Amino acid sequence: MPMNRPVTTVLAAALCLLTAGCGGSSGDDKASTKTTETAASKSGYPVTLDNCGQSQTFEKAPSRVVVMNGASVAEVSTLLALGLQDKIVANQQSYGMSEVAGRAAAIKALPTGDIKLNEAYDIPREAMLGLRPDLVLSVTTYGFDQKNGFATREQLKQVGANSYVSPQGCDDDPSKMTVADSYKLLRDMGQIFNVRDKAEKLIAASEKNIAAVSARVTGEKKPKVMVLFSNMSMGSNDFSSVLANGIVNDILAKAGASNAFSDTTKATFADLSKEKVAATDVDAVVVISYNDPNPAAYAEKLLKEFPQWPAAKNNTYVTLSDSMYLGPSNDLAVEKIAKLLHPEAL
Numbered sequence: 001m002p003m004n005r006p007v008t009t010v011l012a013a014a015l016c017l018l019t020a021g022c023g024g025s026s027g028d029d030k031a032s033t034k035t036t037e038t039a040a041s042k043s044g045y046p047v048t049l050d051n052c053g054q055s056q057t058f059e060k061a062p063s064r065v066v067v068m069n070g071a072s073v074a075e076v077s078t079l080l081a082l083g084l085q086d087k088i089v090a091n092q093q094s095y096g097m098s099e100v101a102g103r104a105a106a107i108k109a110l111p112t113g114d115i116k117l118n119e120a121y122d123i124p125r126e127a128m129l130g131l132r133p134d135l136v137l138s139v140t141t142y143g144f145d146q147k148n149g150f151a152t153r154e155q156l157k158q159v160g161a162n163s164y165v166s167p168q169g170c171d172d173d174p175s176k177m178t179v180a181d182s183y184k185l186l187r188d189m190g191q192i193f194n195v196r197d198k199a200e201k202l203i204a205a206s207e208k209n210i211a212a213v214s215a216r217v218t219g220e221k222k223p224k225v226m227v228l229f230s231n232m233s234m235g236s237n238d239f240s241s242v243l244a245n246g247i248v249n250d251i252l253a254k255a256g257a258s259n260a261f262s263d264t265t266k267a268t269f270a271d272l273s274k275e276k277v278a279a280t281d282v283d284a285v286v287v288i289s290y291n292d293p294n295p296a297a298y299a300e301k302l303l304k305e306f307p308q309w310p311a312a313k314n315n316t317y318v319t320l321s322d323s324m325y326l327g328p329s330n331d332l333a334v335e336k337i338a339k340l341l342h343p344e345a346l
Helices: 005-013 074-081 103-108 125-130 153-158 179-192 196-217 247-254 274-278 295-305 310-314 330-341
Strands: 034-036 047-051 054-058 065-067 088-091 135-138 162-165 224-229 239-243 269-272 284-288 317-320
Touching: 047 162, 047 179, 054 162, 065 074, 074 088, 074 103, 074 179, 125 153, 153 162, 179 196, 179 247, 196 247, 196 330, 224 247, 239 274, 247 330, 269 274, 284 295, 284 330, 295 310, 295 317, 317 330
Parallel strands: 065 088, 065 135, 135 162, 224 284, 284 317
Antiparallel strands: 034 047, 047 054, 224 239, 239 269
């Protein structure tokens, strides 16, 4: 991915990556997207959401949904998990791979709207309005900022389109994101499209899977894990795509692990020198692929570069993609990491 500022900004916000949700933990009143049903009919409508300080009322299920890029797949994956792919008229999200069988192909098969994207690899204002959406999903408020060439939420409202910013996206700060935010996104989409029962079943299944794994690794020693993007640079140092905070830390904790670099910054990403990385004991590596066809090659190269790490001596790494971000599949990341680190317990 090119190192221009717009792309790195939306990537950091997406995690889910990084994406795709409003300026605090999911329990924060300001951060949460509060959902209320006002005199809801038997059909489940109308539904009103308070999203990043803006009221959005849905009289019926959206049928022309546009999913903005934002370097996320949280939003499109959530819609697919809920069986709403036929509602999408244009999708710009893709990681090229997924831990969920068939998901990458399903995303690839979605319409794109044949849009000429802007420098942030996203949908500019006139093109957006030309798609005639009734709902636009954005990872952060960045996607509705007029100075960035995007249609504003007010402009969308004027043409009859609602808009939605994903959890932790209001302040463009995913550093406090947790798995609960993934459930928040599922619940909100369940409300908007009146598929509440399906959303709750997905959440319950994920919670059950994670609880089962966490119970097995409780009391085990917590290995120190390095989490980073493969072949990506986001800062001035040698290792600028290292994740220090955010949803990855919640996933690691649930898998019986800790982040080796969580104390280096309060931000989502750590921008680290090679010397700092070399001086840190790393027991395992999680390499995240963002449209990288061979993240395993990157992981193996990294382990050769730091042979002193326990991770290198034991060849302990795993490659993941969308399950490490905001989205409906965090339980898969928890399970895969736990199996890597605690095979005897699982």
